[in-house]
Amino acid sequence: xxxxxxxxxxxxxxxxxxxxxxxxxxxxxxxxxxxxxxxxxxxxxxxxxxxxxxxxxxxxxxxxxxxxxxxxxxxxxxxxxxxxxxxxxxxxxxxxxxxxxxxxxxxxxxxxxxxxxxxxxxxxxxxxxxxxxxxxxxxxxxxxxxxxxxxxxxxxxxxxxxxxxxxxxxxxxxxxxxxxxxxxxxxxxxxxxxxxxxxxxxxxxxxxxxxxxxxxxxxxxxxxxxxxxxxxxxxxxxxxxxxxxxxxxxxxxxxxxxxxxxxxxxxxxxxxxxxxxxxxxxxxxxxxxxxxxxxxxxxxxxxxxxxxxxxxxxxxxxxxxxxxxxxx
Amino acid sequence: xxxxxxxxxxxxxxxxxxxxxxxxxxxxxxxxxxxxxxxxxxxxxxxxxxxxxxxxxxxxxxxxxxxxxxxxxxxxxxxxxxxxxxxxxxxxxxxxxxxxxxxxxxxxxxxxxxxxxxxxxxxxxxxxxxxxxxxxxxxxxxxxxxxxxxxxxxxxxxxxxxxxxxxxxxxxxxxxxxxxxxxxxxxxxxxxxxxxxxxxxxxxxxxxxxxxxxxxxxxxxxxxxxxxxxxxxxxxxxxxxxxxxxxxxxxxxxxxxxxxxxxxxxxxxxxxxxxxxxxxxxxxxxx
Ligand SMILES: Nc1ncnc2c1ncn2[C@@H]1O[C@H](COP(=O)(O)OP(=O)(O)O)[C@@H](O)[C@H]1O
Ligand SMILES: [Mg+2]
Numbered sequence: 001x002x003x004x005x006x007x008x009x010x011x012x013x014x015x016x017x018x019x020x021x022x023x024x025x026x027x028x029x030x031x032x033x034x035x036x037x038x039x040x041x042x043x044x045x046x047x048x049x050x051x052x053x054x055x056x057x058x059x060x061x062x063x064x065x066x067x068x069x070x071x072x073x074x075x076x077x078x079x080x081x082x083x084x085x086x087x088x089x090x091x092x093x094x095x096x097x098x099x100x101x102x103x104x105x106x107x108x109x110x111x112x113x114x115x116x117x118x119x120x121x122x123x124x125x126x127x128x129x130x131x132x133x134x135x136x137x138x139x140x141x142x143x144x145x146x147x148x149x150x151x152x153x154x155x156x157x158x159x160x161x162x163x164x165x166x167x168x169x170x171x172x173x174x175x176x177x178x179x180x181x182x183x184x185x186x187x188x189x190x191x192x193x194x195x196x197x198x199x200x201x202x203x204x205x206x207x208x209x210x211x212x213x214x215x216x217x218x219x220x221x222x223x224x225x226x227x228x229x230x231x232x233x234x235x236x237x238x239x240x241x242x243x244x245x246x247x248x249x250x251x252x253x254x255x256x257x258x259x260x261x262x263x264x265x266x267x268x269x270x271x272x273x274x275x276x277x278x279x280x281x282x283x284x285x286x287x288x289x290x291x292x293x294x295x296x297x298x299x300x301x302x303x304x305x306x307x308x309x310x311x312x313x314x315x316x317x318x319x320x321x322x323x324x325x326x327x328x
Numbered sequence: 329x330x331x332x333x334x335x336x337x338x339x340x341x342x343x344x345x346x347x348x349x350x351x352x353x354x355x356x357x358x359x360x361x362x363x364x365x366x367x368x369x370x371x372x373x374x375x376x377x378x379x380x381x382x383x384x385x386x387x388x389x390x391x392x393x394x395x396x397x398x399x400x401x402x403x404x405x406x407x408x409x410x411x412x413x414x415x416x417x418x419x420x421x422x423x424x425x426x427x428x429x430x431x432x433x434x435x436x437x438x439x440x441x442x443x444x445x446x447x448x449x450x451x452x453x454x455x456x457x458x459x460x461x462x463x464x465x466x467x468x469x470x471x472x473x474x475x476x477x478x479x480x481x482x483x484x485x486x487x488x489x490x491x492x493x494x495x496x497x498x499x500x501x502x503x504x505x506x507x508x509x510x511x512x513x514x515x516x517x518x519x520x521x522x523x524x525x526x527x528x529x530x531x532x533x534x535x536x537x538x539x540x541x542x543x544x545x546x547x548x549x550x551x552x553x554x555x556x557x558x559x560x561x562x563x564x565x566x567x568x569x570x571x572x573x574x575x576x577x578x579x580x581x582x583x584x585x586x587x588x589x590x591x592x593x594x595x596x597x598x599x600x601x602x603x604x605x606x607x608x609x610x611x612x613x614x615x
Binding site for chain 1: 353614
């Protein structure tokens with residue numbers, strides 16, 4: 001680009017204040033206060049229908065917020081859309097292309113829509129983007145002959161047509177096989193290493209957990225948690241697991257100590273024993289050795305015992321109500 | 329430059345931000361689509377079919393059929409005019425309705441609208457480019473009829489001095505000039521209609537619906553134009569001057585309908601262009 005880049009961004013790459021979008025009576029996104037630090041890889045998590053795509057559409061000026069404000073790369077959106085969007089690469093609600101054009105022609109078409117994109121470097125930029133997502137072999141094929149995974153890759157290539165300061169990727173691993181998912185992850189990591197802020201939405205925590213530095217969790221259009229992954233984990237409770245054949249006696253002891261038994265799915269163990277789970281109380285939790293001592297003195301045959309911090313996956317399921325149920 | 333000069337930042341190729349590439353891409357896409365060529369070929373087939381039918385028919389069909397039909401055998405240049413009489417009220421609105429109705433709704437339907445806007449194309453710029461694309465289709469569609477009609481007329485019928493509607497006779501070259509003027513008149517006539525199609529296209533994400541609604545507008549306008557009880561309304565209908573191209577075949581040329589038509593079409597472009605922008609500028613792109 002001929003315009004010198006701005007000084008290193010200091011404020012958040014994305015910030016929203018009370019951002020709200022209603023469709024008729026339904027609130028798709030309600031009173032959202034999001035803060036995405038510059039340079040972070042930010043996981044925007046939530047089950048299907050929790051308002052992720054709607055938020056992204058508002059950030060890009062595709063739809064108008066019902067109320068609230070948003071700024072992207074330090075500028076108000078959608079007022080400053082023309083100067084912000086050339087610095088932002090996007091994938092919104094899945095890829096979309098002209099089925100009757102080749103992959104290469106599609107990228108050239110979308111690139112020509114940005115009048116600040118140099119026509120003289122278009123061909124080489126398209127080529128580099130295609131190579132980056134591993135599509136150069138299929139570049140001449142018409143997009144109607146592409147698989148969903150190939151379209152997803154082409155969508156990523158479109159987001160990478162120019163050096164970007166921010167990438168907003170809505171469910172980028174949708175439709176990809178495990179190999180493709182790994183490739184997207186390593187692509188995101190290499191882009192992040194180059195200083196690009198990455199905002200990536202997903203309804204599957206596992207898809208992004210390994211690459212994110214920060215995350216926000218959405219439920220029914222509201223933000224239920226945001227912060228670094230460490231902060232999100234710290235918000236979770238610890239859980240004790242006991243392997244014993246004396247389930248009844250063990251549960252009584254655990255309850256007496258203030259633990260909350262998780263009787264949902266008792267897992268049978270070897271030779272008549274059971275894995276029992278119980279949540280430790282958030283305040284005045286007994287030490288693990290106290291629990292074991294209490295169990296033993298109550299003549300519970302303890303064959304195994306552990307206390308684990310809750311996995312982020314469980315925390316996610318807990319915060320969103322359920323991993324997969326689609327919100328109304 | 330001396331070696332001691334500070335190395336300037338690599339400037340990158342100098343270019344002025346312009347809408348040219350998007351417009352070129354729009355035209356390239358339109359004229360690369362099979363659908364566009366199918367419509368242009370269908371339009372070109374009309375003068376060809378007329379000419380062949382007349383050639384095969386005996387000479388005694390004077391007085392029936394569309395205007396100019398009975399003159400074709402005397403002069404091949406009348407093939408274009410006869411074809412225009414059929415194409416202007418029916419076949420041109422049909423094809424232009426498809427092209428104009430598809431402009432925004434088609435992109436919305438494919439989902440590419442959100443990526444064009446995120447590029448960012450700019451809503452006004454995109455709308456303007458889409459309208460210019462539709463206008464280019466109006467020109468191509470008319471050209472298809474004129475070109476095919478002229479060629480088939482030259483092949484199948486004698487060409488020579490042409491008697492005009494007012495009785496005077498002009499030579500073949502001047503007659504072809506008049507026919508090109510008729511073509512320009514027809515293109516102009518379609519521009520207001522294309523603006524209506526653009527507006528309708530911003531209202532929906534279903535291109536087929538937008539196309540159908542646009543074509544219905546042309547039909548409705550012509551039906552209203554045929555009802556004598558509504559004569560007060562007639563000068564305001566965008567189809568009012570559509571058949572006025574015959575005035576270009578008089579000697580001297582009667583420019584009245586050309587001027588009134590131009591004004592009327594400009595008015596329609598302004599009104600429906602503004603409506604389209606008003607709608608599109610604030611539209612929630614949810615496709
Ligand atoms: N065009 C629309 N009209 C009405 N409701 C919508 C529309 N788009 C999305 N919604 C609703 O908004 C909510 C959030 O949707 P979305 O942002 O797409 O969720 P996500 O991307 O997290 O899966 C959903 O309940 C959905 O039904
Ligand atoms: Mg979504």
